Amino acid sequence: MNTLLKYIVFGLLIFAGIESYSQPPAAFRSNxxxxxxxxxxxxxxxxxxxAKENYVARQLDLSDDxxxxxxxxxRQYSQEMTAVRQxxxxxxxxxxxxxxxxxxxxxxxQMVDIKRKYNQEFSKIxxxxxxxxxxxxxxxxxxxxxxxxxxRGTPDGQ
Numbered sequence: 001m002n003t004l005l006k007y008i009v010f011g012l013l014i015f016a017g018i019e020s021y022s023q024p025p026a027a028f029r030s031n032x033x034x035x036x037x038x039x040x041x042x043x044x045x046x047x048x049x050x051a052k053e054n055y056v057a058r059q060l061d062l063s064d065d066x067x068x069x070x071x072x073x074x075r076q077y078s079q080e081m082t083a084v085r086q087x088x089x090x091x092x093x094x095x096x097x098x099x100x101x102x103x104x105x106x107x108x109x110q111m112v113d114i115k116r117k118y119n120q121e122f123s124k125i126x127x128x129x130x131x132x133x134x135x136x137x138x139x140x141x142x143x144x145x146x147x148x149x150x151x152r153g154t155p156d157g158q
Contacts (some may be wrong), residue, residue: 027144055140056137059140060126070122073121080118081114084114088108089101091107
């Protein structure tokens with residue numbers, strides 16, 4: 001009986017020890033979350049945008065002078081396109097009337113106008129070959145992202 005009690009106590013101590021090491025302390029988790037929020041790393045959207053910029057940068061192979069002029073303009077372009085996509089998505093969710101197709105066409109036209117405007121702006125700072133690579137790189141990145149999401153369900157594999 002005495003040895004049985006020792007084994008039970010020993011087993012409980014082992015399991016309690018494993019439980020305590022299985023997760024970081026709550027203070028660490030909250031500090032990490034606060035750090036991520038302060039540094040803008042909390043949003044999955046921001047991570048995807050950063051990965052997209054990295055992919056586009058590798059594809060374009062910009063010089064330092066080109067990169068200095070290109071990235072602020074590209075980020076502005078990306079923000080405008082995102083805003084229109086969000087409006088279009090919101091319209092699709094909220095609008096159940098017959099004029100939804102008209103609004104969809106309107107938002108599509110806005111996106112085409114933004115692309116046309118920024119294509120001209122990009123042409124002022126980049127050679128034509130690199131300008132054409134911008135939209136192709138974005139499309140390739142999106143296709144790759146869809147492929148990853150389709151295989152794993154989420155980018156983190158959860």
